[in-house]
Amino acid sequence: MSTINSSLEMNEAYLREQFNHCYDIVLRSFKLRDETVLLLVYLDGMTRMQSIEDNVLKPLIFNGLPQGIDRLQTLSEMFRREWLPLSNVKTDDSLEDLVNHILQGSLGILVEGEASALIAQIQDYETRSIEEPKKESTLRGSKEGFVENIQTNTSLIRRRIIHPHLKMESQTIGKYTQTEVVLTYVKGLADEKVLSEVRDKLRKIELDGVIDSAYIEEWLENSSFSIFPQIQNTERPDIVTASLLEGKVALITNGTPFALILPITLWSGLQSADDxxxxxxxxxxxxxxxxxxxxxxxxxxxxxxxxxxxxxxxxxxxxxxxxxxxxxxxxxxxxxxxxxxxxxxxxxxxxxxxxxxxxxxxxxxxxxxxxxxxxxxxxxxxxxxxxxxxxxxxxxxxxxxxxxxxxxxxxxxxxxxxxxxxxxxxxxxxxxxxxxxxxxxxxxxxxYLSPVAPFDGKRIKDLVIRYPFWIKNGRNKKGRQR
Structure with a gap:
């Protein structure tokens, strides 16, 4: 893995080679008042230009590095002390990581004489607004559906389960697409054996690209040649929330509005959210x-x-x-x-x-x-x-x-x-x-036929007869524990 060189010219040459014939990659260099040379690298169309101008260019060009009683020696130190109004800024000394972050919409800042790069996550690109799922419409209940942006989808779940035991583990899959996949579960409710199996299978996925969650679904299924699905897909965050509270696991994939839920049974596909x-x-x-x-x-x-x-x-x-x-x-x-x-x-x-x-x-x-x-x-x-x-x-x-x-x-x-x-x-x-x-x-x-085979008397009550919630939770109407 190549490391960032203290020579800005060598770093720029490497980046121009990597981004050759990429018209939408912008490499912009300029000098500060103290002759410090900077190189900004970003992907046009996926970064907030107004944020770059207001939070990076104007403060540095007009003010330079603050030179008060405690003199600042590096730009990294300046960001660490939060002199620039940018949140979520980190440093990295790998050129490969820098390239990946730039392609994901982050701003890369290289400084002459510094062997590390600053990475500011200021992604900004067009996304679809939250709408009612057309595939799983209901007469009653939430009208919110997942979209193609993974941050929006995870926030829809966070808004419904406000508890620190809701865990979200991120992983990147796909050699060329570098698709982010988030494993979501509630600690203490989810089965650790299922979690371990899912993590192990996710690590073994070898694909050039992940376009939809269906690509991951086929890698995770235990019986690939069975005509029955072993993983449920849904566009509804309320269904994912209910499944997580039942001890199931969900996978949210960037670029697709369909989340995966596992494990499931035959009856999962025959039950509606309106139930x-x-x-x-x-x-x-x-x-x-x-x-x-x-x-x-x-x-x-x-x-x-x-x-x-x-x-x-x-x-x-x-x-x-x-x-x-x-x-x-x-x-x-x-x-x-x-x-x-x-x-x-x-x-x-x-x-x-x-x-x-x-x-x-x-x-x-x-x-x-x-x-x-x-x-x-x-x-x-x-x-x-x-x-x-x-x-x-x-x-x-x-x-x-x-x-x-x-x-x-x-x-x-x-x-x-x-x-x-x-x-x-x-x-x-x-x-x-x-x-x-x-x-x-x-x-x-x-x-797949549980709770019918093997028979489970506690779980079968929700198979045909949907008991009232105060009975399912083991309480009577007055709230006393049964």
Whole structure:
């Protein structure tokens, strides 16, 4: 590692070599009244020019080094004694560190005859203001969401947990991006084994760059090839706060509004923030509806194929006659019909996600209506198939987190294929294999199906029935400890 030389000319030559063909890097030298030569280095567009002029240039050019009774010999001493109105100033004797700080928006100050540099953190660049998260909107609760600036995101958590046990450990990941990642937890609540495992995995990450927290997520997962996510992502600081108070760990990445939460379970993706903002009586009903709809979202097409193809005797005769009449002109088996409509539905959904906001809903709705109506009139698809796929799609939309819907979309196809071959026997095998996979899966030492398997009576009370907070905290309404 190269150290800063006392010769300003050599230091400037090194910096000009490093920043060759970098038009936005500014190297500006000037002399003080006592002939002291200074070199300012900063990144145009990421530093506050007004702060440089008011707090550095004007005091030094017009006043120079203060020469009172106690004579100042170095500029470093001047900053140490706080003669210049700049906060958060430090010294560094490494040229590599100086280059990194400059690229992050800090001001570097080099002085002739001094073998160290002053680094003033006066970053200033355009950032997005705090807005309501569009991906996780709620009817009640905070309307603040994370942004791309990591300092803003950590402050949103600090404002909610005002306690010294809230810890934030910073680490830089990415050879070229030098992305800052902050490990956040509450000391005394977080599991030390989980913290140790996360720290160890973060140290082993070797990437050229980290563009989003998803890059880190894939490195941290215990079972990379599992279709179920083992880490939750969220834009909401209130969800991160609640998770930290439950003893979980959060990772905040600079440049992305999505924080990571771990460990999680299957039920984490099926719970909404509104579950804790609405009265507990109504939450019981909405959670039951959500869990039933989650099962319907991946099982209904397979169940329809099994009933209409392999076990028609289980369907009431009048209904079976209606289904047979509707399918009379269809040239494909039921399995093929269901697969075609599922594939078209997922394609329309994907198109709606990636199209501009003004076109996405229009294409999805019109595409579904036009294709569905035309397919039925042409006799390619029967009417009951349209009903089954529509209900399946509605059921999938009841899952509050988008990342939690993706595994069930894959499972829907897998169970459909095995059911199309073996009927309800295949459906039963598919459900059994699914449960075996979920039981074997873990998220940083936490069983994925907990508190159901293994059973935990204390934690299961928040699975379906959201108890009042005064019961969850072990107190009655009068505040007496139970």
């Amino acid at each position: 804790y903002f609405e009265r507990f009586v109504f939450v019981i009903l909405t959670r039951l509806i959500r869990y039933v709809m989650t099962f319907i979202s991946f099982a209904l097409p397979a169940v329809y194929v099994a009933l209409s193809t392999f076990h028609p005797e289980m369907i009431p005769s009048d209904l079976m006659i209606g289904i047979a009449t509707a399918r009379e002109s269809s040239p494909f088996p039921t399995f093929i019909e269901v697969f075609i409509m599922m594939f078209i539905f997922d394609a329309l959904q994907e198109a709606g996600v990636h199209l501009p906001n003004q076109l996405g809903p229009v294409v999805s709705i019109i595409g579904a209506l036009v294709i569905g109506q035309a397919a039925v009139e042409a006799g390619i698809i029967s009417t009951p198939i349209i009903i089954v796929i529509s209900l399946t799609g509605i059921a999938s939309y009841t899952i509050p987190r988008y990342s939690a819907t993706l595994p069930f979309r894959i499972i829907r196809y897998l169970i459909l294929f095995i059911t199309g071959l073996l009927g309800f026997v295949g459906f039963a095998f598919g459900i059994i294999f699914l449960l075996i996979n979920l039981v074997m899966l873990e998220s940083f030492g936490t069983p």
